[in-house]
Amino acid sequence: MWRMSAARRFAVISSSESPKDQKALFRRAVVVGGSVAGLMAARVLSDHAEDVVVIERDDLTALGAGVRPGVPQGNQVHALLPSGQRQLERWFPGFVEEALAEGAVTPPRGTNRFYLDGQLRQDPPSGPAAAQGIVSSRPFLEALIRRRVLAIPNVRPVAGRAEGLLMDGDTVTGVRYVAEGDNTVTGQKADFVVDATGRSSRLGDWLDAYDFPKPPMRRMAIKLNYATALYRRPADPDVWTCISIANPGPGRTARIGGFTPIEGGRWTLLVSGYDADRPGRDADEFRERCVRDFPPEFGEVATKAALEGEVHTYHQADSRRRDFHRLRRFPARLVAAGDAVASFNPVYGQGMTSAMLHASCLSEYLRGDPDLSRPARAYFADVKVVVDAAWQVSTMADLALPHVDGPYPAGYRAIRWASGLIFKASMRDQAVNHRLGQVTTMLAHPSALTSPRFLVRALSIGARA
Known part of the structure; x- marks a missing residue:
């Protein structure tokens, strides 16, 4: 049977076209986790379920645009890549216009600077990848998504902490959770469950409790x-956005930094280091x-600009992935x-965009006449892409970092x-470019980047650079 290449499958998943042919599949679907990934999953499920329940420890109905307690890195710089905006x-529909009306920023053309190894890059990116996108803080963006999702009539939040799965044989039938302010474990029945609880997900342990294997995990320290x-931020600065990447090399320490404009007439500025190079909370430092x-x-x-509030730090020990697609046994x-x-390493800004693409993977799966009595292997195959x-x-x-020692592909x-x-x-x-x-x-x-024609062009130009 002919199989679509990863590149073509990625193009399908990342499409900007409005989804069609949504069919009602469930009476109730449950999403565990109310962050960006969970909210996006709830949006997709709202097209396929009579009732969508989002179980989240933070009370989603009481949150404004501030940092959500359940997001420890919420006050750090976050990037929305063009694919995520799409x-x-x-x-x-209309999200970008709404975000701009609420205070998101579109930096004027010609006000962005990019440095590589201390040298200003003169030629700005061209084409769609350089389209002017919305820039904001993570809490601002998440609040807008949350508002849109919770406005959907068949989506409702439940404040609580998930404790495990409900199972009938090889099929998940719901979630066990403890409601906010209560110590009693409650069972929430469901016809479909999405785990969107983040890096610290306990899904592997929940599976193990029913003698299912845990997904293999790969880490890169x-x-x-x-x-x-x-x-x-002043009203009309000469430079609105600046990114600096220093690769390891003679006389250079690997560091990435950047500042971007966000809502409220502010800049958010990030400096990073690796291993023993640890930026601290002291404002003078x-x-x-x-x-x-x-x-x-x-x-x-x-x-020259006025500092607002405190300096916030964050540490991430590793990039990690759970390879669900490799499991031979998995619940339906x-x-x-x-x-x-x-x-992934958050300095590359892939997290929120990946979560949004996972939602599109879910839509592809649910619109593809899935056999719900079997594991969602088609979904996990798309997520792998x-x-x-x-x-x-x-x-x-x-x-390329000197302290990273693999695993090497x-x-x-x-x-x-x-x-x-x-x-x-x-x-x-x-x-x-x-x-x-x-x-x-x-x-x-x-x-x-691997087509023969492109490689010949790029390698020949690069060799002369």
């Missing part, structure tokens, strides 16, 4: 440390790092989404050599 507009601070370790635009913001009517499947795309981009960059040396030349070529050639930008912003699958 999915938001797909599932919530990245030892990332970063800190974020908010600053008041944060300011010194901006001046000493990053391009002058960082120092301008840190020394159960899937996982978002960071419960895979979470998304995870592979993000994992390849982020881990290839992380493997097959042919790593050749891939790293070719990737280096492609990146050099992107600095000089708009066509190469455009395609590379599509991959890094998750508008295209990484295999788009």
Whole structure:
């Protein structure tokens, strides 16, 4: 039987077209977790279930646009990649217009700067990958998504903590949870369950309790440390956005930093380090790092703009993925989404966008006349396509860090050599730059960089750079 390539499957999943042919499949579906992945899953399920219940420890009905308690990194810089913006507009028509009306920012053209190894990159990205997108804080964006989802008549939140699954043979029939303010374990019946509880998901333990195997987990130790601070932004600055990437090399320490405009007339500024290089919470030390370790635009913001609030730090020990697609036994009517499947080095901004693409994977599965008496293997096959795309981009960059010691993919040396030349070529050639930008912003699958015609062009230009 003919099988669609990963690149073509990725194109289907990441489509901007409004979904069609939704069929009612369930009386009740339950989503465990009310973050971006859970909210997006609830939006998809609302087309297929009479009743969608979102079980979340935080009371979703009482939350505003502030940092949600259940998101420990919610006050850090978050990026919405162009692919994620496309999915938001797909599932919530008019979302971008609404976000802008509420205070999200679109930086004026020509006000963005990008530094690589201390050198200002003169040629801005071109084409769709460079389309002006909305920029905001994570709490602002999540609040808008939450408002749109909870406005759907058949979606309702329940404040509580999930404790396990309900099973009948090899089929999930619901979720056990403890309601907020109660110590009693309650059973919530369901015809379909989505685990969207994040990196710390206990789904493996819940499966083990019923003698199902846990999904194999792959980890890459990245030892990332970063800190974020908010600053008041003047009305019309010369530079609105600045990104700096320093790769490891002679006389260079690997660091990534950036500042972007967000709602409320503010900048959010991030500095990061790896391993023993740990930005702290002290405001003076944060300011010194901006001046000493990053391009002058960082120092301008840190020394001249007014600091709002405290400096917030975050540490992530590893990137990880749970390979559900490799399981031979798995219950029917159960899937996982978002960071419960895979979470990546957050400095590449793939997390929220991946969660939105997982929602589209769920839609593809439910609109494909699934056999609900069997495990959702078609869903996990599509999720693997998304995870592979993000994992390849982020881990290839992380493997260049001196403290990261694998695991290395097959042919790593050749891939790293070719990737280096492609990146050099992107600095000089708009066509190469455009395609590379599509991959890094998750508008295209990484295999788009492996076509013979593209490779010949990119490698020859890169070799001369």
